[in-house]
Amino acid sequence: MPTVTMERVDMFSAAHRLNSDHLSKDENAVLFGKCNNANGHGHNYVWRVKLRGEVDPVSGIVYDLAQLKKEMAIVLDTVDHRNLDKDVEFFKTTVSTSENVAVYMFEKLKSVMSRPELLHKVTIEETPKNIFTYKGK
Numbered sequence: 001m002p003t004v005t006m007e008r009v010d011m012f013s014a015a016h017r018l019n020s021d022h023l024s025k026d027e028n029a030v031l032f033g034k035c036n037n038a039n040g041h042g043h044n045y046v047w048r049v050k051l052r053g054e055v056d057p058v059s060g061i062v063y064d065l066a067q068l069k070k071e072m073a074i075v076l077d078t079v080d081h082r083n084l085d086k087d088v089e090f091f092k093t094t095v096s097t098s099e100n101v102a103v104y105m106f107e108k109l110k111s112v113m114s115r116p117e118l119l120h121k122v123t124i125e126e127t128p129k130n131i132f133t134y135k136g137k
């Protein structure tokens with residue numbers, strides 16, 4: 001059967017601050033600039049999810065879209081209108097760069113999917129200019 005890639009896109013708004021516990025105050029300020037400001041800042045992130053698999057000969061689908069929507073909603077609830085650094089366990093020890101947001105969103109979705117082997121890649125658009133993609137380990 002043919003192998004097809006399907007994609008669903010959603011969005012979430014979240015606050016964060018770029019700051020590494022392994023760097024000094026000055027090193028953080030130099031590395032992250034305005035993004036290290038103590039007040040933090042926010043983004044309207046665009047989350048692109050791509051699944052890749054064989055088209056089922058009976059149903060004609062790769063994966064149930066309604067199921068994917070439910071699973072993505074579970075993940076979105078952990079980040080939407082949250083402060084990533086304070087509300088998400090993963091970011092209490094990991095800098096909330098969009099590289100790491102892509103890793104988190106991929107692994108969290110994979111952990112709730114009924115067929116995790118179909119998850120192909122996740123893309124995070126932090127701003128229209130800054131886009132990060134993760135395909136798993």
Ligand SMILES: Nc1nc2c(c(=O)[nH]1)N=C([C@H](O)[C@H](O)COP(=O)(O)OP(=O)(O)OP(=O)(O)O)CN2
Pocket residue numbers: 018035041096097098099126127128129130
């Ligand atoms: N490697 C990374 N560098 C930076 C990240 C990141 O996730 N990975 N994130 C940031 C900040 O979060 C920042 O908010 C995004 O950068 P910013 O300059 O505000 O947004 P733009 O690049 O789109 O702004 P322009 O000034 O229009 O270029 C910083 N670095």
Ligand SMILES: [Zn+2]
Pocket residue numbers: 016035041042043
């Ligand atoms: Zn930011």
